[in-house]
Amino acid sequence: MGILNRIRKGLEVIGVRSSEDDLPMKDREELSFAAEVPVDGANAPLWRVNVQLVTEPHGDGERVRLRAHVQTNFASLRPALTATSGKSDTKAIGNGRSGKSLSLTQRTTALAQRALENPVVNFLAQPLLKHDFNTWIDLQASTASLDAGAHALVPQSEKLTAMGIRPARSKDGGPVAESWSGQSPNGSGFAQVSIIQMEKKHLPAQLVKMLGDKPFQMAGAIINTVEEK
Structure with a gap:
């Protein structure tokens, strides 16, 4: 199970540190990391992502x-419209030859100000500045022998049923993807x-060949919300 170690090393190369609590437990590996793009004067970052990866034995x-949780807070850009600095420092944003060294927060704020100075961009951005976007992803893949196939891996199936969401079984000919929407x-x-x-039958022939006699199934839930702030 070296895949998470390779991901962890790759994150370290680009400067993203994973949690120090992600220590291997026997045959179980876990990796989690987070990143965000802050905005000056805002209570929440413009963009934030939290990711957790786990590999572990599962049956045979x-x-x-x-x-993963991806959060985009367009409402956090509102301070950029009323910032006291007025015009953005385009030289500092560009290549740093002005001698100024901006933090990530200052750079993000300056870029937002510069973009919003354009009347067309400002007009198009106004509706977005009133909303926050969230995406939750829960995805599982297994090479265990499962009687129910991918349906057995659908996350939080009881909660989905309580919401009136009852996915059909792809193993029995149901669709690969289904969606529900509402308030x-x-x-x-x-x-x-x-x-x-x-199911394994949905994979490209080359991947099926690589898996050999191993079974395969994957299931996941993706939840998107758009809420006014």
Whole structure:
């Protein structure tokens, strides 16, 4: 199970540190990391991502699980419209030849100000500045022998059933992807739930050949929300 170690080393190369708590436990490996793009004067970053990867034994095979949360807070750009600095420092943004060294927060804010100085961009951005976007991803893949196939890997199936979401079994001829949409839980926006189920028969021939006699199934849920702030 060296895949997570390779990912961890790759993250270190680009300067992203994984959690120090991600220590291997017997045959289980876990990796989690987070990143964000801050904005000066805002309570929340413009963009934030949290990712967790786990590999572990699963029956007669192995399971890989990916969970991620991607948050885009366009409302955090509002301070850029009323910032006291006025015009953005284009020289500092460009290549640093001005001698100024901007932090990531200052650079993000300056770039936002520079973009919003364009009347067309400002006009198009106004609706976005009132909303925050969230995406939750929960994806599992397994090489274990599962009677229910990919349907057995659908995350939080009980909660989905309580919401009236009952995905068909892809193993029995159901669709690979299904979606449901409606009002967000707090009533101020839009929510979409997508379920993906893939069996070995859905994979490209080359991947099927690589797996050999091993079974394969993958299932996941992707939840998107758009809420007004």
